[in-house]
Amino acid sequence: xxxxxxxxxxxxxxxxxxxxxxxxxxxxxxxxxxxxxxxxxxxxxxxxxxxxxxxxxxxxxxxxxxxxxxxxxxxxxx
Numbered sequence: 001x002x003x004x005x006x007x008x009x010x011x012x013x014x015x016x017x018x019x020x021x022x023x024x025x026x027x028x029x030x031x032x033x034x035x036x037x038x039x040x041x042x043x044x045x046x047x048x049x050x051x052x053x054x055x056x057x058x059x060x061x062x063x064x065x066x067x068x069x070x071x072x073x074x075x076x077x078x
Contacts, residue, residue, distance in 0.1 A: 006072065007024070009021055009024065013053060014053045014055055014056075014057060015053075017042070017057055018057060018058060021040075021057065021059055021064070022059070022060075025059060025060070035059070037059055037060070037062050037064075040059055040064050040065070041064065041065045041066070041067045041070075042057045042064050042065075042066055042067070043066070043067050043068070043069070043070055043077065044066065
């Protein structure tokens with residue numbers, strides 16, 4: 001059994017992240033893999049942009065859980 005973990009998708013817009021996440025899902029599933037809808041999470045990073053998009057990140061119409069912090073390799077990302 002194979003597992004992949006800690007994949008990062010980055011885009012300047014929520015719509016862009018949704019497109020990339022859907023593409024990632026389609027490619028994985030076409031190769032026989034499955035993207036866990038319950039374990040997929042996202043964190044929004046604001047790098048000083050003045051535009052704030054409303055809405056959710058979703059995967060096949062299922063809202064992805066938003067996190068304010070992540071622990072990665074012992075470091076806390078906020």
